Amino acid sequence: MYLLTVLGNLLLFLAVSSDSLLHTPMYFFLSNLSLADIGFTSTTIPKMLMDINTHHRIISYGNCLIQLSFFVFWGCMDNLLLMVMAYDRFVAICHPLHYPVILNPNLCGLMVLVSFFLSLLDSQLHCLMVSQLTFCKEVEIPHFFCDPSQLINLACSDTTTKNILVYIGAIFAGIPVSAILLSYIQIVSSILRVPLSSGKYKAFSTCGSHLSVVCLFYGTVIGVYLSSAVSPSLRSGAVATVMYSVVIPMLNPLIYSLRNRDIKRALQRLLSRSA
Numbered sequence: 642m643y644l645l646t647v648l649g650n651l652l653l654f655l656a657v658s659s660d661s662l663l664h665t666p667m668y669f670f671l672s673n674l675s676l677a678d679i680g681f682t683s684t685t686i687p688k689m690l691m692d693i694n695t696h697h698r699i700i701s702y703g704n705c706l707i708q709l710s711f712f713v714f715w716g717c718m719d720n721l722l723l724m725v726m727a728y729d730r731f732v733a734i735c736h737p738l739h740y741p742v743i744l745n746p747n748l749c750g751l752m753v754l755v756s757f758f759l760s761l762l763d764s765q766l767h768c769l770m771v772s773q774l775t776f777c778k779e780v781e782i783p784h785f786f787c788d789p790s791q792l793i794n795l796a797c798s799d800t801t802t803k804n805i806l807v808y809i810g811a812i813f814a815g816i817p818v819s820a821i822l823l824s825y826i827q828i829v830s831s832i833l834r835v836p837l838s839s840g841k842y843k844a845f846s847t848c849g850s851h852l853s854v855v856c857l858f859y860g861t862v863i864g865v866y867l868s869s870a871v872s873p874s875l876r877s878g879a880v881a882t883v884m885y886s887v888v889i890p891m892l893n894p895l896i897y898s899l900r901n902r903d904i905k906r907a908l909q910r911l912l913s914r915s916a
Contacts, residue, residue, distance in 0.1 A: 642887055643686045649894035650675035652908060659914075660907040666729050666744040671897060673753050674722045678890035681715035684708060685786040685886055692785070702776075705787040706768055713789065714764035717813055721756035723855055724817035727824040728752075730848040735831045763813045770806045784879060821855060850897050857892065861885040 657663045657672040688708065692698045700708070732743050767789055774796035784791050789810070793803050825848075832845060861884040898904040 642891055643682060643690065646682050646887065646891040647679055649891060650678045652911070653894045653898065653904070656904060656907040656911050659911055660903075663903060663907055666749045667726070667733070668903075669749050670722060670726045670729060670753070674719070674726070675894065677715055677718040677722055678893055680711070681719055682887055682890045684711040684715055689785045700787065705782075705792075706772060709771060709787045709789055709792070710764045710768040712786065713767045714760045717760040717763040718756060719858070720814060720817040721759060722753075723851075723858065724820045725752050725756060726851050727821040727855070730851055731824040731827055733847060734828050759813070763809070766809050767806065770802055770809065773802050784882070788882070818859065825852070850901070853896050854889070854893055857889050858885055861889065 654672045654675040657668045657675075685708070688700070729744060733740050736743065771789065771792055774792070776796060780795050782788070782791050782795065789806065793806055796803065828848060861881050898908065
């Protein structure tokens with residue numbers, strides 16, 4: 642599954658990069674999402690596979706902070722790119738005539754750059770705050786990676802640092818989710834005003850892939866935290882985490898390419914040139 646994730650997202654990125662017909666805002670954001678998915682999966686899964694193979698399930702304090710930092714960075718990058726892609730669909734459906742003017746190359750590049758620096762800020766804040774927590778000499782993390790929520794629960798420090806970490810996570814996760822919801826409320830209200838049913842279907846189909854990825858990603862993430870709040874079962878939490886850190890990044894290239902003729906043609910040209 643890990644190899645399929647890396648291969649699928651890498652092929653999608655190369656197909657978009659190599660085909661001039663796909664040099665549009667939507668595919669530009671999609672190619673960046675593919676890179677973010679590769680980084681997000683590669684942060685945790687190789688270490689987990691090595692631990693399973695060697696039966697050596699120990700990680701140093703420094704490596705744990707590094708893993709946490711990269712996990713938060715790529716997770717936040719995924720969040721922000723999904724938000725940017727929702728804005729792209731909002732402009733395409735609600736303001737189609739102004740789409741090339743609003744989403745010009747400079748703005749697209751700026752939005753990805755801002756997403757990068759905000760993700761970097763989020764990861765460094767998490768790393769800094771977790772480094773302020775006090776732990777025992779040997780701590781057993783009930784997970785397959787250094788999950789920030791698990792580290793907060795294992796800390797012996799006062800509640801102030803823990804609360805700050807929760808607020809930071811809520812801000813960086815809540816703003817993209819709110820922006821995506823607001824974009825789709827505007828999209829749905831705009832589609833409902835279309836008189837013809839064929840026009841409505843065409844408008845819905847343009848954002849179907851993105852909406853599927855959003856529902857899968859946030860559905861499993863919310864499931865992780867709801868299951869941990871309702872039930873203390875560590876197994877169910879780990880399974881749900883595998884879903885959003887491995888399965889969904891693996892499915893993203895399939896979701897975006899199965900019903901997309903442009904992506905299919907670009908992949909065929911790319912593979913034929915390679916052959």
